[in-house]
Amino acid sequence: VTEDEVVAAIGALCKPESSHGRRIVLGIGDDAALWRPSRSHLSAISSDMLVEGVDFTDSLMGLEDAGWRAMAANVSDLAAMGARPVLATVAFGVARERGAREMLECYRGIAAAAQRWHLSIAGGDLSRAPVLTLAITVVGEVRASNAKRRDGAHPGDVLAVTGPLGNARAGFELARDAKLNVGRELRAQALSAFRRPEARVAEGRFLAASRNVRALMDCSDGLSTDVARLVAASRCGAAIETVPVADAARAVAQMRDENPERFALGAGEDFELIVAVRAASFRHLALRYRAHFGRDLIRIGTLVAQPGITWNGAPLERSGWDHFADGA
Amino acid sequence: VTEDEVVAAIGALCKPESSHGRRIVLGIGDDAALWRPSRSHLSAISSDMLVEGVDFTDSLMGLEDAGWRAMAANVSDLAAMGARPVLATVAFGVARERGAREMLECYRGIAAAAQRWHLSIAGGDLSRAPVLTLAITVVGEVRASNAKRRDGAHPGDVLAVTGPLGNARAGFELARDAKLNVGRELRAQALSAFRRPEARVAEGRFLAASRNVRALMDCSDGLSTDVARLVAASRCGAAIETVPVADAARAVAQMRDENPERFALGAGEDFELIVAVRAASFRHLALRYRAHFGRDLIRIGTLVAQPGITWNGAPLERSGWDHFADGA
Numbered sequence: 340v341t342e343d344e345v346v347a348a349i350g351a352l353c354k355p356e357s358s359h360g361r362r363i364v365l366g367i368g369d370d371a372a373l374w375r376p377s378r379s380h381l382s383a384i385s386s387d388m389l390v391e392g393v394d395f396t397d398s399l400m401g402l403e404d405a406g407w408r409a410m411a412a413n414v415s416d417l418a419a420m421g422a423r424p425v426l427a428t429v430a431f432g433v434a435r436e437r438g439a440r441e442m443l444e445c446y447r448g449i450a451a452a453a454q455r456w457h458l459s460i461a462g463g464d465l466s467r468a469p470v471l472t473l474a475i476t477v478v479g480e481v482r483a484s485n486a487k488r489r490d491g492a493h494p495g496d497v498l499a500v501t502g503p504l505g506n507a508r509a510g511f512e513l514a515r516d517a518k519l520n521v522g523r524e525l526r527a528q529a530l531s532a533f534r535r536p537e538a539r540v541a542e543g544r545f546l547a548a549s550r551n552v553r554a555l556m557d558c559s560d561g562l563s564t565d566v567a568r569l570v571a572a573s574r575c576g577a578a579i580e581t582v583p584v585a586d587a588a589r590a591v592a593q594m595r596d597e598n599p600e601r602f603a604l605g606a607g608e609d610f611e612l613i614v615a616v617r618a619a620s621f622r623h624l625a626l627r628y629r630a631h632f633g634r635d636l637i638r639i640g641t642l643v644a645q646p647g648i649t650w651n652g653a654p655l656e657r658s659g660w661d662h663f664a665d666g667a
Numbered sequence: 668v669t670e671d672e673v674v675a676a677i678g679a680l681c682k683p684e685s686s687h688g689r690r691i692v693l694g695i696g697d698d699a700a701l702w703r704p705s706r707s708h709l710s711a712i713s714s715d716m717l718v719e720g721v722d723f724t725d726s727l728m729g730l731e732d733a734g735w736r737a738m739a740a741n742v743s744d745l746a747a748m749g750a751r752p753v754l755a756t757v758a759f760g761v762a763r764e765r766g767a768r769e770m771l772e773c774y775r776g777i778a779a780a781a782q783r784w785h786l787s788i789a790g791g792d793l794s795r796a797p798v799l800t801l802a803i804t805v806v807g808e809v810r811a812s813n814a815k816r817r818d819g820a821h822p823g824d825v826l827a828v829t830g831p832l833g834n835a836r837a838g839f840e841l842a843r844d845a846k847l848n849v850g851r852e853l854r855a856q857a858l859s860a861f862r863r864p865e866a867r868v869a870e871g872r873f874l875a876a877s878r879n880v881r882a883l884m885d886c887s888d889g890l891s892t893d894v895a896r897l898v899a900a901s902r903c904g905a906a907i908e909t910v911p912v913a914d915a916a917r918a919v920a921q922m923r924d925e926n927p928e929r930f931a932l933g934a935g936e937d938f939e940l941i942v943a944v945r946a947a948s949f950r951h952l953a954l955r956y957r958a959h960f961g962r963d964l965i966r967i968g969t970l971v972a973q974p975g976i977t978w979n980g981a982p983l984e985r986s987g988w989d990h991f992a993d994g995a
Contacts, residue, residue, distance in 0.1 A: 376708060378705075384756055386790060388796075392797070393795040394794060428714035428804055430802045430804075432716050461712060462714060463714055466716045466717065466721055466722060469798055470797055474792075474800075474802030476712070476756055476758075476802075480704060
C-alpha cells in the first residue's frame, strides 16, 4: 500500500457534502484545501502531523528546530497555493516524562516561525502521547483568481523549480553521520536547510499572481514523487532534463558514491516550489522572477502528453518518501 | 503544572502578529479561534488531538466510534461559538502493525460524523506513529454579530446547560467495568453518549442568535472545570444550585456509592453547552428553546461578582479532566 493509495481510499469515504460542496473549491489531494468564505477571496487550509522518531528525532535536531520545521512544512503548503498565511492552530501530544517544559521549547520554534511568516497562533489542543506529537493546521487566504492548484499543467508547459534541491537531505545525512565531512560552510548550509527550512511564501504569491503559471506545488516528498503527483493531477507527463543539485547535496552524494542528481531527485523537504509555466511566457516570467528575488527560476524540463516521468529520456521511478510504502 | 497553566505559557509565547492581529478576532483560550475573512462573517477554527491509550482505548470503543467521537469533540467547539461547521482536515498517525485498514475503519466514523453535521473533509496528513493518533481541525462560519465567546458573562446572569450531565462518563465506566449493571436501556443510552456523542450545533446556533445570550461554551472537561474557565474569562464567579444528572449517571454513581451530583460535576465529554443568559430574558428564551427543541434549557445557577464557584453555598473544587495535572 502506498500513501497515495491510502489518500485515494480516504477520498472515496469523504464525498463533499452536497449542501456545502459548492463552497469547497478544492478538497483532498492538493497541497491545501480551499473554500470560499467571501466573494473575492479563498481560505486555504492545510494540516500536517509530525511524530517524534518518525518525522524528527531528538538526536538530529533540537525541539525548537522541530517546531520551526513543522510550521515551515505547513506554511509551504499555503505557499504552494499562492496564499498568504493568516493563522495556525497547534495540537500537541506530549509524553509524561518530557513534560510541559520540553513542549514549550518546541513551541518557541513554532512561535519564531509564526513570526517569520506573519501568522498568528490562534488556538490548539494538548494531550498526552507516547512520544512528542505535533499537529499543525494553517489557514491562509488568496485572491480567488490567483489560487493555483497542481492540476492545471498542460503538455508543452515549462517545468521549473525555485531553487536547487537536496540541501535538507544533505543536512539530514550530515546530522546522522558525524564522519561525513563536506567543509564548514556547506555543512552549515545543509544543516540549516534541514533544521530551519524556509517556506517560499513570497515566491508562491509572486508566481500565483501570474496568469501564465498553470500549476504550482511544493516539493516536500522529493522531486520525483512530487512531479509524479503534479502530472497525475494534470493528466499529462513530464520530461525532466536537468536536476539542479544543491552544492552540499552534491558533496554528500559524491562522498557516498551516489549519483548527485539521483540523490537530489529523491530528496524531500527542501520546500522549493515546482511550477508549470506556459512555454511562451517562461523567459519573461523568469526574468521578472530574477529581478524580484535575485535568484533563478530554474527550468528542469517540459510537460509532455505521454503519462509518467522520464529523466534524460529514460523512465524515472519515484524515489521520495512514502509513509506507507513497504520500504519506508 | 495544570493544563490551563500550560495554555497560559503558550499564549505568552504567541503574541498575535501585529500586521494581521486586527483580523484575528479571538485567539488562544476560547473554544475556537475566530478570524474575519469577509465583512459579515467570521471563520471559527478549532483543533483537537486524540491519542490511543489516552483519549480512547481499543477495549472501550471501536475505531469507528473513536473517529466519530473525535469529530464530535471538534464540532462541539464550533457549536460553542454558535458557528455552522463547514470543513475539517484530518491528520492521522498510524502504527505500522495496524496499518491502513484500521485507519480506514476510524475514517468511517469520521466520515459518518462529517455527514451528520454537514461538513466536508477537505484534506489532511498521514504519518507513522507509535499509537493511533488523530488530529482534527474544523472550520465553521458564524455571522459576526452572532459569535459567542466565553468571556461575556455578567454577575446576575442565569447559568444554564442544554441537557443533563454524566451520560458519557457513565458510558465510560460501563465499558470499563462489565460488572456494573444499570439495566439495558440506561446502559445503551450511556454507551451511546460515550461512543457516539452528539454535538449541539443546532442548539449553539439557536442560542448564539439571541442577543440575551452573553457567554457560551461547551462542557467537554466536566462542569466544574468548564464553568471555572467561563467565570475566569468573564472575571466573575458562579453559584451553582442544581446539577442535572443523567439517569444512567445517577444509576452508576449510586452503584458505586458516589454522590450523583458530584459524579456529574466531574463528568466531561457530554458536549452539552453551558450558557450565560441575561436574567430578565431567561424565561422567554427557555420557552422558545423548549418550543424549538422539545427539551429544557436547564437552569443550574447564577453568575455572581465574587470569583470562584460555589455549589449549594460551599466552594467547589475542580474535578474534571486535566491532561497535565499530577493526578491525571
